Amino acid sequence: MVKAVVGDETQLKLAENRLTRSAIPSQVGLVIGKLSSNLDKGFVYDLVPTPSNDNGEPPCSLIDGVGVGNSKKKGSSRTKSQPESSTLFVDNEWVSEHARQVSRMLLGGMKVVGIYIWVNESSFKNSAITLCQTVKGVAQAASLVENDWNERLLIHISYSPLRWTCRNCSLAANIASSNLRPCDFKMGKVLSSLQTFRCTYNFDIRLPLGHEDGRHIGRFADVFRHGIMIHAKELRSSKALIDGKLEDIIMSLLSRVEMLCDEADRESESIADGGKDSRNQISIEKPVPQLNLGAQRKQYNISFPRRVFIPWLEGTYICDYIKPSETVEVVKDNCVDLMSMEAPTDASEILEPEYEAPPLITSTTKSFWDIAAHDSSAAKSDNSVSKRNEGSTHRKSAKSSDLNPMVAVLVVVLSIIVGLVFFLIRAA
Structure with missing residues (x-):
């Protein structure tokens, strides 16, 4: 359990100044840091605000009072007249999606470990359950994978008076305000303690297609994820570990698979939207992550995205x-x-x-299914050739059987003549 949290003083003070200058009544964002099971402590490196959604709407706002009007006016100032009944609305799905994408951009040792909220004290107290739900959504979208914690951080930055508090949010099945427990929070030097490690990893994996009856054959995405997690178990036995964990190789592999799946899903949606009107122009095919691997007869080359x-x-x-x-x-x-x-x-x-x-497979190299089909046809061809050869042998045998009696007669006659010649010579 996280009992104490240390935030990087430089970055958190910059975030505090940014928020106070903005004069907005509420803001929600992600906490980037690390949770240490050995120390029962959390470390916060930075706070990243969640951007507006595709419609330009903020991911959180105050409702049931003066805060509603203030949250929609650009540059509106904070007011102390916000009623005690004001509560916080949070777009949980949008914040979770932000966490999912940000988690892909973080290297080993840095994770999305919770959320922060900039709001007045009364609205925070009235919105405890909403915030717990948001924390749980973020935890599901940005899983820590290895030794995943059953808790995340909720940092509250309150204004009037300006104050920082941190709570440990338990990810229990039943979301309630009692899931929030206070943590000892202070600021210090955190980023300067990070170290950089470099490694090179050559990745090569072969995935089984399953049985011919199709019982164990699934979509590309499912098979790939399963294969990656099996590979991850092997990687955990590696000697190159930092703090008992594998740096960030597993997360990087999973992130690239998810990117391929996301892109394929977008292509699938665009095809579904325009497929009815353009069936003659395009060939509607299932994207790679949706493919049933056992039913395919095509060659696929998949290039992972490069990491920068x-x-x-x-x-x-x-x-x-x-x-x-x-x-x-x-x-x-x-x-x-x-x-x-x-x-x-x-x-x-x-x-x-x-x-x-x-690429391991060039355009001139045949796919597995082409080779299998070729072998099958070749086997049939070989059988027909064998039959033809067999027929030819039978014909030759028939001809030789016709010649054998004649040869035998000639041999007998020749033997008699030779015998008579030797007899006459001796008699003379």
Whole structure:
């Protein structure tokens, strides 16, 4: 259980100044940090505000009082007249989606460990259950995978008076205000204690298709996730561990699989929307993650997105992933939107240590199913050739059987003649 939390003083003071200058009545965002089971402590590196949704609406707002009007007016000032009945509305799905995408950009040792809320004291007390639900949604969207904690942090930044408090939110099945327990919270130097480790990992995995009866054959995404988790168990026996954990290899592999699945789902939705009107123009096929592997007769080459590293805070890095056809310029928008940071102005600051491996299957190489079909037809062809050869042998045998009596007669006659010649010679 997390009993004490230490936040990086530099970054949290910057967040405090940003919030006080904004004069907004409420804000919700993610807590980036680390939970240590050995120390029963939590460490907070930074607070990342959740951006507005696709409709331009803020992810949280005050309702049932003056706060509603204030939350919709740009530049509106905080008021002490907000009624005690004001409660907080939070778009849980949007905050959870933000957590899911941000978790992909974090390296080993940094996780989404909870949420923060900027709101007055009374509204916070009236919204405890709502906030617990938001914390639980974030925990599900950004799982810590290894030794996953059954708790997350909820940091409350209150104004009038300005005060920081931290609570430990238990992820119990029944969400209630009693799930929130106070933690000892203080600020100090946290980011400076982080260390950087580098490693190279060559990834190669072969996934079984299953039995011919199809009972154990599933979609690509399901088979791939299952294969990755089995591979993760093998990786955990590695000797290159930091704090008893495998750096961030497993999370990186899972993130790339999820990106492939997300892209395929978007393609599937676009095809479903336009498929009725354009069936003659395009061939409607299931995207790779939806494929039934046992029913396929096509060759598929799948290139994982490449990982690039972007400077973040005090010498630390975050990461993003780009397709083979993309450049590092595409990661700048994600840095601004998801991490609320300034994008690197110099592209050379973005590190690209990975390269795409040469394809194992070229366009001239046949797929498994082509080879299987070829072997089947070849076997049939061989059988027909064997039959033809067998027939030819029978015909030759028939001819030789016709010649055998004649040869025998000639041999007998020749033997008699030779015998008579020797007899006459001796008699003379």
